[in-house]
Amino acid sequence: MNLDRYPYFATNDFQDYSFFSEGPKGRIKKTVSYTRMSDAPVVYNLAFGDEDLHTGKVNDTVITNNNDRDIVLSTVAITIIAFCERYGNHFIYATGSTAVRTRLYQMSIAGLWDKIKVDFEVYGFRNNDWHEFEKNVNYEAFLVRRK
Amino acid sequence: MATNKTQRIILKGYSAPIISDTVKSHADDPYVLDKVAKAKEFLRKHPIPQHILKK
Numbered sequence: 630m631n632l633d634r635y636p637y638f639a640t641n642d643f644q645d646y647s648f649f650s651e652g653p654k655g656r657i658k659k660t661v662s663y664t665r666m667s668d669a670p671v672v673y674n675l676a677f678g679d680e681d682l683h684t685g686k687v688n689d690t691v692i693t694n695n696n697d698r699d700i701v702l703s704t705v706a707i708t709i710i711a712f713c714e715r716y717g718n719h720f721i722y723a724t725g726s727t728a729v730r731t732r733l734y735q736m737s738i739a740g741l742w743d744k745i746k747v748d749f750e751v752y753g754f755r756n757n758d759w760h761e762f763e764k765n766v767n768y769e770a771f772l773v774r775r776k
Numbered sequence: 777m778a779t780n781k782t783q784r785i786i787l788k789g790y791s792a793p794i795i796s797d798t799v800k801s802h803a804d805d806p807y808v809l810d811k812v813a814k815a816k817e818f819l820r821k822h823p824i825p826q827h828i829l830k831k
Binding site for chain 2: 660670714
């Protein structure tokens with residue numbers, strides 16, 4: 630997947646990743662954390678947000694506006710590949726902390742869709758059911774599986 | 777006048793991550809725990825349908 634991305638770092642168990650967003654708002658540490666939440670089927674939760682450099686805690690309620698939304702999402706997508714290389718191509722569940730944030734994820738996926746769909750199946754939840762991802766459709770949550 | 781410029785380093789495509797002690801586990805982070813609890817509840821109410829599981 631030939632996406633522009635930031636250099637990224639991982640814990641030695643490949644469950645937590647970090648990288649730095651660089652832009653007009655400065656250098657902001659981003660973190661991606663994967664947590665197994667079911668065994669049949671195997672599903673992992675993807676938690677993504679800014680890491681407070683003082684407390685180390687994650688927060689995704691901040692709107693960073695660092696003019697790099699697609700690079701940030703691409704880097705998150707790359708962490709999915711790294712995670713799957715280690716743990717297998719299981720389902721990964723992701724949603725924003727708010728409807729606005731989830732919509733931002735949807736817009737980013739749509740913007741990168743031609744590249745993302747090469748490597749990933751993506752499903753979105755709407756109208757009480759899971760559907761294959763389509764551009765210009767609003768979803769409440771996403772499921773991703775590497776092909 | 778001081779400026780707060782940062783240099784954006786962009787790479788292309790996949791390569792394995794760099795393992796670093798500066799990356800912390802967030803397994804016990806309240807934000808992550810809350811997200812996982814909500815995700816479990818969401819998938820309990822809205823399980824992945826068979827046609828997607830079998831794909």
